[in-house]
Amino acid sequence: MHPSLKPLGDRIIAYLAERWSLPVALATLEQIPGGASRETYRVRVSVAGETRGLIVRRDPKTSLIDTERALEYQTYEAVHGAGYPVPEPLFLEEDPRFLERPFSVMAEIPGCETQVAGVRADATEDRRERLGANMWMLLGELAALDIDALGVTRFMPVPQHAAARELEYWARVIETDAQHPQPVAMATIRWLREHLPPPSKRLALVHGDYRTGNFLFTPDDCVIRGVLDWEMAHIGDPLEDLAWSLDPLWCWPERERAGGLVSREAAIRFWEQASGFTVDRAAFRWWQVFASLKALAIWISSTEDFLNGETKEPILAMAGWIMTDRQNRILVDRLHPASAHVYTEPLA
Amino acid sequence: MIPKPAQALADLALKLATGIAPETASAYAQANTGMISALLLALAQDSERAAANRLDDIADMKHLFSDAARLFPSAAGADARAAFCADAPAGYRISELDAFHARGMVALIDLHAWSERHAPPLAQRIWDFLRAHTERNRFDVAAP
Numbered sequence: 171m172h173p174s175l176k177p178l179g180d181r182i183i184a185y186l187a188e189r190w191s192l193p194v195a196l197a198t199l200e201q202i203p204g205g206a207s208r209e210t211y212r213v214r215v216s217v218a219g220e221t222r223g224l225i226v227r228r229d230p231k232t233s234l235i236d237t238e239r240a241l242e243y244q245t246y247e248a249v250h251g252a253g254y255p256v257p258e259p260l261f262l263e264e265d266p267r268f269l270e271r272p273f274s275v276m277a278e279i280p281g282c283e284t285q286v287a288g289v290r291a292d293a294t295e296d297r298r299e300r301l302g303a304n305m306w307m308l309l310g311e312l313a314a315l316d317i318d319a320l321g322v323t324r325f326m327p328v329p330q331h332a333a334a335r336e337l338e339y340w341a342r343v344i345e346t347d348a349q350h351p352q353p354v355a356m357a358t359i360r361w362l363r364e365h366l367p368p369p370s371k372r373l374a375l376v377h378g379d380y381r382t383g384n385f386l387f388t389p390d391d392c393v394i395r396g397v398l399d400w401e402m403a404h405i406g407d408p409l410e411d412l413a414w415s416l417d418p419l420w421c422w423p424e425r426e427r428a429g430g431l432v433s434r435e436a437a438i439r440f441w442e443q444a445s446g447f448t449v450d451r452a453a454f455r456w457w458q459v460f461a462s463l464k465a466l467a468i469w470i471s472s473t474e475d476f477l478n479g480e481t482k483e484p485i486l487a488m489a490g491w492i493m494t495d496r497q498n499r500i501l502v503d504r505l506h507p508a509s510a511h512v513y514t515e516p517l518a
Numbered sequence: 519m520i521p522k523p524a525q526a527l528a529d530l531a532l533k534l535a536t537g538i539a540p541e542t543a544s545a546y547a548q549a550n551t552g553m554i555s556a557l558l559l560a561l562a563q564d565s566e567r568a569a570a571n572r573l574d575d576i577a578d579m580k581h582l583f584s585d586a587a588r589l590f591p592s593a594a595g596a597d598a599r600a601a602f603c604a605d606a607p608a609g610y611r612i613s614e615l616d617a618f619h620a621r622g623m624v625a626l627i628d629l630h631a632w633s634e635r636h637a638p639p640l641a642q643r644i645w646d647f648l649r650a651h652t653e654r655n656r657f658d659v660a661a662p
Contacts, residue, residue, distance in 0.1 A: 172543065172544055200544055200545065200546065201544065201546040202545070202546065203545055203546045203548070203549030203550065350616070350620050350623070351620050351623035351624050351626075351627060353623055353626055353627050353630060353644075353648060353651075354648055354652065356627045356630070356631070357627075357630055357634075357645075357648070360631060360634065483550075484550050484553035484554050484557060485553060487553075487557055488553050488556065488557060491557065491560050491564075491657065492556065492557075492560055492657050492659060495652070495655060495656055495657050496657075498652045499652045499653070499656060502645065502648050502649050502652050505645070506642075506645040506646075506648075506649055507638075507641075507642050507645060508642065508645075
């Protein structure tokens with residue numbers, strides 16, 4: 171453990187001891203990279219003679235995504251209760267006297283990885299295929315869950331028109347946070363408003379950031395053990411998650427394999443098989459364009475955070491420069507009337 | 519002074535990625551040094567081209583606006599575009615080029631919206647410009 175983390179470790183075990191009413195000893199504490207929306211720490215503690223692995227996620231001073239932590243935590247509780255693979259949520263603490271900022275505690279899922287680079291680089295198709303099938307079938311299973319039975323309608327708004335609501339929300343983010351004129355984003359917003367699909371026939375729990383890197387899997391069998399990062403979860407159209415997961419950014423610079431794992435069409439087939447739904451290609455086209463705009467909005471917002479916020483995390487600068495560049499190219503490639511489709515597949 | 523800032527930044531990025539990152543103890547520090555290294559490479563690329571790219575964009579926009587003025591003199595926003603065409607950046611600092619470039623981009627957004635409804639071939643030319651603009655500003659960096 172890095173010495174600079176010792177004071178935080180002491181405060182975490184003091185909190186856990188109070189919550190469990192048991193003596194707790196700190197074994198290890200390390201900060202996990204890539205936590206863009208929360209500071210994330212892996213903690214091992216000894217309690218009542220056993221070692222427990224925990225994940226502590228603390229609000230940063232500024233974040234890539236402005237999110238509602240209570241809603242995220244309740245979502246974890248709902249999907250965990252339904253048997254969907256997520257880390258078990260243990261505590262949500264909003265009182266700043268413990269760790270200065272609100273945080274949550276989850277059980278660690280041991281033996282897993284989040285980075286799919288090793289699988290992507292695999293010489294055989296087999297592991298890529300297995301992980302890809304698991305990834306999109308699991309997303310299909312999420313789409314098939316009944317939102318009332320899941321209980322998420324108790325704490326999430328149910329939209330009348332999911333596409334319109336999402337579009338206007340992210341258009342506002344761009345309008346508010348843009349640090350300079352955004353001609354590609356503006357043209358995309360006009361296109362999306364012009365081509366708005368009819369209200370969704372069926373609403374689902376939308377993860378909001380379902381992609382490679384946001385799940386834990388065991389590398390030997392390529393089975394996903396936990397879906398992470400539900401901070402953008404909401405009730406909406408299940409095609410939103412499918413389109414987001416297939417955005418070219420997540421397999422950059424590859425084009426052919428979604429998430430670097432399987433072909434886009436194979437991913438859609440897995441999703442259809444598990445959800446029981448058939449993808450409406452016209453609506454899906456809209457959600458594909460929307461996914462690229464939403465991503466651009468997040469990068470624009472990150473730029474604003476990096477420039478004006480207190481946290482100078484490199485990931486915010488990365489989003490502001492490199493991700494913004496790629497997403498702009500993706501959108502031009504999607505919407506140019508005579509696109510050569512260098513980065514994207516022709517829309518259905 | 520080092521007369522080749524792009525090369526110097528790229529060398530520093532390489533040092534950070536290959537000489538310093540492996541010496542860091544935590545995965546968190548390694549991930550961040552990797553990202554900062556990639557960002558230095560991006561800055562190296564941009565430091566060399568930034569002024570030229572802004573000036574190329576400005577020249578392209580002026581060309582588009584002049585054509586629009588000739589073909590569609592009554593199109594909304596004509597005065598702002600004419601003023602932009604008649605003006606020039608206050609200087610060659612990147613901040614001065616950016617300020618003038620932003621003025622052009624605001625006018626371009628308005629013209630694009632108008633042309634989508636009234637002049638589709640002009641709208642396509644604006645998409646051509648946006649493609650050229652995004653490609654000339656692309657970062658050829660493998661982000662970690």
